[in-house]
Amino acid sequence: MKWLTSRNVFPLAVITLIISLCLQCAWIRQLYLAQKQDIKTKLESIVSNASKQIVYRSVSRGRERSSRFKQFFLSSEWFALRQAFDGLKLDNLHSQFHYGIDNDSTVVEMRMSFLNDPKKHFKISSSAKTDNMSPRQVSSDDQKDLKSLDSLVNRQLQQFDIRIHRNYALYDYSSGNLIKPVPVAKNKLSFVSECYTYNLKFLHRYQLVVGNIFWVVIFQMRYYLISSFMMLVLTAAAFYLLIRLMKNQQLYAQAKIAFTSNMTHELQTPISTISVALESIKKYHLIDQPEKLENYLNISVHELQRLQAMIEKVLKQEQMDLGETKLQFSLIDVQPILQQVIHAMEVQVQEKNAFITFLPTAEPLFIKGDAMHISNVFYNLIDNALKYSPVHAKIEVSCSIADRQLTISFKDNGPGINEIYQQQVFERFFRIFNQDNIHNVKGSGLGLHYVKQVIALHDGHVELYSKDGKGCTFMVILPLYEEN
Ligand SMILES: Nc1ncnc2c1ncn2[C@@H]1O[C@H](COP(=O)(O)OP(=O)(O)O)[C@@H](O)[C@H]1O
Ligand SMILES: [Mg+2]
Numbered sequence: 001m002k003w004l005t006s007r008n009v010f011p012l013a014v015i016t017l018i019i020s021l022c023l024q025c026a027w028i029r030q031l032y033l034a035q036k037q038d039i040k041t042k043l044e045s046i047v048s049n050a051s052k053q054i055v056y057r058s059v060s061r062g063r064e065r066s067s068r069f070k071q072f073f074l075s076s077e078w079f080a081l082r083q084a085f086d087g088l089k090l091d092n093l094h095s096q097f098h099y100g101i102d103n104d105s106t107v108v109e110m111r112m113s114f115l116n117d118p119k120k121h122f123k124i125s126s127s128a129k130t131d132n133m134s135p136r137q138v139s140s141d142d143q144k145d146l147k148s149l150d151s152l153v154n155r156q157l158q159q160f161d162i163r164i165h166r167n168y169a170l171y172d173y174s175s176g177n178l179i180k181p182v183p184v185a186k187n188k189l190s191f192v193s194e195c196y197t198y199n200l201k202f203l204h205r206y207q208l209v210v211g212n213i214f215w216v217v218i219f220q221m222r223y224y225l226i227s228s229f230m231m232l233v234l235t236a237a238a239f240y241l242l243i244r245l246m247k248n249q250q251l252y253a254q255a256k257i258a259f260t261s262n263m264t265h266e267l268q269t270p271i272s273t274i275s276v277a278l279e280s281i282k283k284y285h286l287i288d289q290p291e292k293l294e295n296y297l298n299i300s301v302h303e304l305q306r307l308q309a310m311i312e313k314v315l316k317q318e319q320m321d322l323g324e325t326k327l328q329f330s331l332i333d334v335q336p337i338l339q340q341v342i343h344a345m346e347v348q349v350q351e352k353n354a355f356i357t358f359l360p361t362a363e364p365l366f367i368k369g370d371a372m373h374i375s376n377v378f379y380n381l382i383d384n385a386l387k388y389s390p391v392h393a394k395i396e397v398s399c400s401i402a403d404r405q406l407t408i409s410f411k412d413n414g415p416g417i418n419e420i421y422q423q424q425v426f427e428r429f430f431r432i433f434n435q436d437n438i439h440n441v442k443g444s445g446l447g448l449h450y451v452k453q454v455i456a457l458h459d460g461h462v463e464l465y466s467k468d469g470k471g472c473t474f475m476v477i478l479p480l481y482e483e484n
Contacts (some may be wrong), residue, residue, distance in 0.1 A: 009246060013239035019395045020235060024228045031224060035217045040191050042160060049153040051196035052079050057097070057201035058145050064317040069106060085110050086197055086205065089176050138201045145199040146170075149206055164216050167209045173202040178300070192294055209363070251430045255429035259445055266310060267444065270303035317446050320453050321428065327370040327457055331481060334365045334374070334408065338397060341378040353391045356382070359398035365406050366481040374452045380447040381410040381474050387441045389414030389471075406478045418461050422464050426452045451476075 056073040060157055072078055088095065098109040133141075149170060157164065170180035182189075190213040195205035218225070277296040280286065286293040320324050334468045349356055367374075385395045389412050396411040417425060417432065431445040448462075451474075455462050460478035 002151070009243055012327070013243060017232070017236055017239065018311070021232060024232060027340050028221070028225065028228060029412075031221060032217055035220050038216060039162065039220065042162065043157075043191055043210065044193050046153055046156045046160070047193045047196055047206070048079070050149050050156060051206065052151045053152060054145055054198045055082075055200060059101070059143070059150065072106075081110075083194075083196070084200075085112075086173070086195070087113070090114070097202060105264055105303065129258065132202075141199060142201055142203045146204070146206065148462060149198040153208060162216060163219070164210050164213060167211075169209055171205045171207065172201075174206055178211070184209070184211050188212070198217065218459065240390075250426070251424065252429070254432065255427070255445055258431060258433070259429040262352050262442070263310075266444075267307065270307045273440060274300045274302045276321075291325055301416070313444070317428075317450060320450065325457075327373060329368050329370060332371045332374065335360045335407065335480075336369060336398060337371060337375050338378055338399075340406070341375055342397065343384055345379070348383075348386055352386055352389075352391065352393060354386055354393040354395060356395045356397065359396065361401065362397050365399055365401070365460070367406060367478050368457050368481050370454075371476070374458075377451045377454050377460045377476065378408075380451050382474070384447060384474075385410055385412035385414065387443070388412075401480065404480050404482065406480050408476045409473055410476075411471065411473040416468050416470045416472055417464065417466040418468045419466075422466065425464070426462070 017230065052074060056070070059073055060069065085095065085097070091307065092114045094113045096109075096111040097109075098111070100107045132199075137210060153166075153168075157166070158439050167182040169182050171177065172179050188211060189209055191210040192206070193208040195207045197205050213354065234462060237401065249465065257321060268431060277300045281296055316325070338360075342358055345356075382397070386393060389395070394413050396409075398409050398411075400407050400409075421430075426448045427447045429445040430449075453463050454477065455476055458478055460476065463475040464472065465475070466472040
């Protein structure tokens with residue numbers, strides 16, 4: 001899959017994320033509409049059920065009734081019939097309702113009459129006969145039943161865990177006129193139920209009104225919303241990690257190729273020097289000229305040693321990566337080791353016309369460590385500072401103590417390391433390529449990786465502070481030795 005490079009994967013990931021975001025939005029919208037409808041249906045059934053219950057309670061109040069009586073007044077057919085009867089409001093239609101209960105039987109009458117001549121008008125459109133009851137008693141019964149209905153609606157809402165701000169409107173039963181409006185503008189209402197009677201005195205009809213059910217629906221959908229948000233976040237995180245991994249692998253592959261060509265070049269130089277020397281000895285019979293022979297042999301030995309050192313370095317790194325390196329820990333004073341390394345590098349320093357300052361502390365700085373590896377770390381860091389800085393480089397090595405930690409800093413005024421590479425320079429084989437993609441300075445890309453590993457084995461860490469063009473400061477932080 002040649003097209004699957006990190007350059008193509010990024011737009012692919014973005015497109016996939018946008019598409020899944022759109023799909024999620026469409027799905028959530030559908031779900032929102034369905035849930036909203038569901039809540040409306042639930043509200044309607046709560047009010048109708050409450051009305052059925054209250055009518056039954058008002059009819060049977062104070063009387064022990066037969067099961068047939070209960071069956072009739074709580075049946076859905078009776079409820080539907082009554083709703084239809086109450087809702088039938090036509091011009092000229094006079095409807096009258098009457099019920100009578102005695103010991104033997106219960107009589108329910110629904111009477112509708114209208115004149116065939118449409119020009120003549122009835123005054124009253126609908127009414128209920130309320131046997132021998134005074135208007136006052138009818139009104140007080142009505143108030144009582146209204147209260148019962150409203151509190152039953154409230155209870156059922158709580159039962160279904162629907163937390164809404166609700167209100168009710170009242171309509172006159174006969175004329176159908178609104179007599180108790182709600183204090184909310186009509187266009188701000190999310191739900192308006194049908195009108196229901198709540199007793200058989202037929203004074204008023206009840207209507208449940210809800211202002212805003214948006215947050216109720218959102219609350220009902222909370223688990224869907226959270227899971228869909230989590231899914232998006234997880235997908236984005238997976239893509240991010242995948243792209244990062246791919247980028248790292250590409251960098252690693254590039255670095256490996258660079259390392260191989262670098263190493264081949266480095267190995268080839270001593271081999272060709274030795275073969276030229278041996279060929280010259282043979283061609284010019286240098287056995288007869290012991291002075292020249294010795295010189296050529298010395299060059300060959302020196303080159304062979306260099307070759308051996310290089311191979312050893314790679315092998316040692318391999319061992320360290322496999323965790324096979326065993327460190328020889330002992331109590332060591334860091335400053336004399338630093339002094340020795342700086343002293344050993346004097347020739348290189350002079351060659352580059354560089355200048356090293358060492359700022360030691362007055363007291364000795366003891367750590368538990370492997371002297372050989374620690375001195376290699378110092379060597380690598382000073383070598384880098386020298387190699388990558390231009391001539392007349394100024395290098396400052398200093399030690400300090402804070403919080404039982406020892407900090408050794410190596411500061412140079414070289415080209416610095418761009419922020420984007422500051423993590424990667426510690427990776428195996430990683431080298432920064434200059435603009436022409438050719439490294440001017442020889443190296444393997446193993447030095448800082450080695451430094452990081454050795455310091456980690458000493459329970460310390462390395463920090464890098466640098467800005468492009470403004471030099472580098474590498475800080476080696478190690479725990480100080482403490483006598484228990
Ligand atoms: N002091 C420094 N100044 C500028 N760049 C540096 C410095 N030290 C390290 N680098 C960059 O970090 C890379 C990795 O360093 P290192 O692991 O020591 O490998 P090498 O020196 O073999 O290339 C180097 O190739 C170089 O680009
Ligand atoms: Mg190096």
